[in-house]
Amino acid sequence: MHVITPDLARTTTTPNAVVTSLATPALGSTALTSWQVRMRPGAAGPLHTMDxxxxxxxxxxxxxxxxxxxxxxxxxxxxxxxxxxxxxxxxAGDEGLEALVSMPAGGQVTVPGEAPRPLPWAQ
Structure with a gap:
């Protein structure tokens, strides 16, 4: 069993969001990843594809x-x-966004014109 407390969580800040890792392989999860995302009102991420x-x-x-x-x-x-x-x-909507996101471990993101890469907060 692994308990991820705020002092163990990892936070990544991007131009569009603040992402806090909750369950990842680096934090003890073997099959799933989970993170919290917070976006300011109107913030938008890039066009992308997840595998x-x-x-x-x-x-x-x-x-x-x-x-x-x-x-x-x-x-x-x-x-x-x-x-x-x-x-x-x-x-994000006019009031911003907070969400919990999960996916299987090992996922990669592809942004048009770039090579696939892992999400830093899902590692």
């Missing part, structure tokens, strides 16, 4: 996600399942 399914549980604010020609807004208390291989863009 593993992800589950986003919005805990505060809202998240708008665009996949192809479909756009959905997910509000606090709702879950979003994003299939592997779906090229997507995410944006």
């Amino acid at each position: 593993k399914e992800q589950i986003h549980v919005v805990t505060a604010g809202s998240l708008t996600i665009s996949i192809g020609d479909r756009t959905e807004t997910v509000t606090a208390g709702s879950a979003l399942i994003v299939p592997a291989g779906a090229e997507r863009r995410v944006q």
Whole structure:
């Protein structure tokens, strides 16, 4: 059993979000990864693709996600399942966003024009 306390969690700040690792291989998980993401109002991530399914549980604010020609807004208390291989863009709502995200360990992200790479907060 592993208990991840705030002093053991790792935080990564990007131009779009603050991401706190909760369960990763480096923190003792062997099969799953989980992290908290916080985005300021209107912040948007880059267009990207994950090679593993992800589950986003919005805990505060809202998240708008665009996949192809479909756009959905997910509000606090709702879950979003994003299939592997779906090229997507995410944006925080006017009130910002807090969410818990999980996916299988070993996932890689691809941004157009770049080579696939692991997410730092999922390692």
